[in-house]
Amino acid sequence: MYFLERGFEWSKSLMSYEEATEELNKKQRQPGQAELQAPEGVGESVSAAVYDNESLYTYNDTHIDIRTPNDEKRGVITIFLGSIYFMLFYTAVSILGISAAKFLTGLRNNGEALRGVDYFFLILFSLLCLAFFGFFLKFTFRFFCLESLTARRIIVRFNRITRKVYLLRPKHLGGIRIMDWDKTEVLLDKSMSELEGTGGFVILGWDRGDGVDLQGTRTDNFEVTFVGKPTRNASELLAFWEYIRRYMEDGPAAAPAPKKLLTKFPWPWLSFKAAWGLDTCFLRHTGLWVFVVVNILILPAILIHATGHWLSLLLCYEPRFPRVIEEAGR
Template identity: 80%
Template structure:
C-alpha cells in the first residue's frame, strides 16, 4: 500500500540533499518534453472550479483532513502472504500434533516400538517448519508491513489557522511532521490540458528546513507527500488542488464541506468497493458495459482482493494526531 512513501524514503537514503534538489529542480516530465509549469507558490490560482474529489475525512473552520492515494492499493500482499504464513503455521501444528501423538503412544503405525531415529525425526520435523517460517518472515515481513501491522492510513491535515501542513505517518515512513504551508511547492503542471493530463494525485514538496518534527528538529532533507484519491483527468486534478488552496487562502466559504465525508471505520463492503474499482459511469453508457462484463468475469479474484483488503485494515491500527496538533489553532 505505502509503495510511494516507502520508495521516496528509500530514495532519500540513496542520494544526498544536493542530489535530490538537483533532481527535483529539473521538473521535467520526460526527456525532450517541455518544462513543467508548476504554480508559483500556494498563492497562485490554477483553476476556476473547485472539487474536493471525495478525499476528505474532516472539514471544519480550523482544518481539513485529506486522504492519500494508498487506500485502494492494499490487500494483495496480505492475502498472498497471509496464505503462505497460514500454510506454514498449519504445517507446524500438524507436525507437532503428530509428534506428540507418537511420543505418547510410543509405537509406529506398524505397531513396532519407536526407535532413536524416530524420536529424532518427530522432534526435528516441527522445528523445521518453524525455521522455514522464520526464514520466510525474515525476507518478506517488510513487504507485509506495507499494508498490515502498521498505520491504517496516512492523513494530511491542512490547518488554515496555524498555516501548517501536518503529516500523520508511521515512523518507518518518515514519522509525523509539521510543515509550512507558505513554503509548499506543488509538483503539477498548471497548464495541463485534457489531452496531456491524465489526472493522478496532488504531489507536495518541501525544501530542507521547511518543517519540523514533534521535537522541533528541522527537516534535513526534501520532504514529499501524495494527497487525495487518484483523479481521472486534468480538470479534476487542478480543481482538487484549487479546493485545498482556497480553503487555506480564502477560508471554508471558498471550499465548502462535501455532502459526505469519508469514514474511517473498516466496513467490509467498502473493501469490496475499493477492490472492484468500477466507476459508476460505466453503467450510464452502454458502450462501456464491456468493462462491467470483464469485472463480473474476474469476480473471484476481486473477492480475494477485497478479503485481503479488509483483513489488512483489521490488522492495522487507526492513527491519531498527538494532542498538541489536535489543539493547534483552536
C-alpha cells in the same frame, strides 16, 4: 502500499540535500520538451471550479484531513503471504501434535512399540517443520509488513488557522512533519490536457527548513507528500487543488463541506469497493459497459483482493495526530 512515499524516502538516502540540489540545478529542459507551468505559490488560482474529490476524512472551520493515493493499493501481499503462513503453521502444528501423541502412547499405528529410530524421525520432522517455518518467516515478514502491522493510512491535515500542513506518517516514511503552508510548492501543470490528469493527484513539496518535526527541529532535506485519490481528468485535478487552496486562503465559505466524508472504520464492503475499482459514472455511457463485463469475469480475483484488502486493514493500527496538533488553532 505507500509505494510513492517509500520511493521518495529511498531516493533521499541515495544522495544528500546538497547533491540533490546540485543535480536539480544541472538539469536543463531538452529541445521540444514542454515546460511545466506550475502555480506560483499557494496564492495563484488554477481553476474556476472547486471539487472535494471525495477525499476528505474531516471538515470543520479549523482544518481538513485528506487521504493519499495509497488506500486501494493493498491486500495482495497480505492474502498471498498470509495464506502461506497459515498453511505452514497448520502443517507444523499438525506434525507436532502427531509426534506428541506418539510420544505419549509410545505406540506405532499398527500397535507395536516405538523404537529408537521412530523417536529420532519424530523429533527430526518436528524440528524441520519449525525450522522451515521460522526461516520462511524471517525472510518474508518484512514484505508482509509493507501493508500490514503498520499505519492504516497516511493523513495530510490543512489547518487554516495556524497556516500549517501536518503530515501524519509512520517513522519509516518520514514521520510526522509540520510544514509551512505559505512555502508550499505545488507540482502541478496548469496547462495539462484532460488525458494527462487521468489517475493524477496533487503533489506538494517543501525545501529544506520549510517545516519542523514534533521536537521543533527544522527539516534538513526536501519533503514531499501526495494528496487525494486519483482523479479522472485534469479538470478534476485542478479543481481539487483549488478546493484546498481556497479553504486555506479564503476560508470554509469558499470551499463548501463535502456531501459525504470518508469513514475510517474498515467496513468489508469498502474493501470490496476498493478492489472492484469500477467508476459507477461509466454506467451512464453504454459504450463503456464493457468494463462492467470485464470486472464480472474477473470477479473471483476481485473477491480475493478484497479479502486481502480487508485483512490488511484489520491488521493495521489507526494513526492519530498528537495532542499538540489536535489542539492547534482551536
